Amino acid sequence: MGVDDTERAVVAAFAECRNQLASLVSELSGLSPDAADGVLSEAIALEQLAYAAVLEVVSSAMEGRPWKRCGERGAADNLARRCGTSKYRANQILTTATQLDDLPEVASAVRTGVLSAKQAQLAAQTGIAAPDRQSEILDAFQTLPWVGARQVCDRITADADPRSDTERHDAARRSRRVTRHNRPDGTTEITWTHTTAAGAELWGLLQPFIDHHHRCARNTPVEERDPAEALYADALLTMARAAAGTLPDGIRPPASGANAKVIVHIDYRSWTRGTTSPGEVCEIEGLGPIPVTAAAELTNDAFITAVIHDTTDIRGVVHYGRKPTALQATYLQAKHRTCAVAGCTNTTRLEYDHTPDWATTHHTTVRELTRLCEHHHNLKSTHGWTYTPNPDNTLTPTHPTPTPHPPPAKPPTTPNAPNTTNAKPPDPHAGQQPAGERRTKRTAVEQRNGGPRRRAQPAHDLPSDP
Secondary structure, eight states, X not given: OOHHHHHHHHHHHHHXXXXXXXXXXXXXXXXXXXXXXXXXXXXXXHHHHHHHHHHHXXXXXXXXXXXXXXXXXXXHHHHHHHHTSOHHHHHHHHHHHHHHTTOHHHHHHHHTTOSOHHHHHHHHHHHHHOGGGHHHHHHHHHHSOHHHHHHHHHHHHHHHOOSOHHHHHHHHHHTOEEEEEEOTTSOEEEEEEOXXXXXXXXXXXXXXXXXXXXXXXXXXXXXGOOOHHHHHHHHHHHHHHHHHTOOOTTOOOOOOTTTOOEEEEEEHHHHHHSSOOTTOOEEETTTEEOOHHHHHHHXXXXXEEEEEEETXXXXXXXXXXXXXXXXXXXXXXXXXXXXXXXXOOOOSSOEEEESSOHHHHOOOOGGGEEEEOHHHHHHHHHHOOEEEEOTTSOEEEEOOOOOOOOOOOOOOOOTTOOOOTTOOOOOTTTTOOOHHHHHHHHHHHHHHHTSOOOOOOOGGGSOOOO
């Protein structure tokens, strides 16, 4: 077979796989939950392999300029039409495919289907900035949920940036902007872009208003509650109205200053030196790296909690502001930035949980506290789930084992018992003596026994001990 025949065979093999998959999809209705779960896992793996094939061939396919035959502007327009996506997304696919040519470790992981499309894009983007840390990037995606892996990639990118912390911060500040877009469906989208430090300060000021709206929504049934993003939007508008003094009568704005908190994770050496070195961290909780100088500026404008690390161990907790926060709460917020259950990336409305229960110990220590999202806390408190701690400070959930109930006892069978299937119901008065005769015999028995018998008093009516 020549080269052309080999290539045609490859295309035919992919077409045959697609046809077989299409026939299988038509037979998926009516699967049991266990079978459907197995198909779901395999379908996700196939999707990641299909995306790997797209990245593998898209650059070669665009060398033939297929957009010329369709009268399109360029490769991104052609790919966007064929993928049924936006031109922005098509440009991301083309960029990722080009970057993988210089990242052999990441490219190998993509070809084996262990990375999703979003993971492959971020891994390639981070690998180009730090090609010598590809294994670290891949380890993050294999061991951490998406939020944690993204934070690792952000830290690696910041370490590889040749600019100083101040230069990066100044460049980010120069790009600050607010845009507004009115949509035809009657909604307005406002985009606010600023430095990471400014974003953390704004979110810290907004948090009391978010808590206020969460408290108002507690009386609403769970299935009818608005999503967290909707409450964020309501809280932002409430904060703006409070600043303008236009809140409706009877509504008091929550105290924003004393309750606002920004958590900064920073290495002890960076804090004393004033700058970060490769491998050291200075980042805002859940948002990303910032320069040490920006963290110092926050102490003048917001209530900041700086969690100072010595390499990997927390060295101490320092509070700045008018109203101090409990050390235990800050320690746990630094330890569990998301829900402590492994794989859960929820960062909203985390609740403190005692293990063992406080009702048993009657004391509170950080060793016996963790933070769980509302869903996982409810599983433990209401549905009997248990959590096993892992070495990485996460928890593994365990489904409660139902207690087997013994089958109901069967009535004893008597040999040659008469068949009562068609028998008439017994007469309740059959065989009873007339009322007057029963009363006469009972009176005679009572006289012989010294008087009428007294009925036993129920247990709940017994007099209590003095």
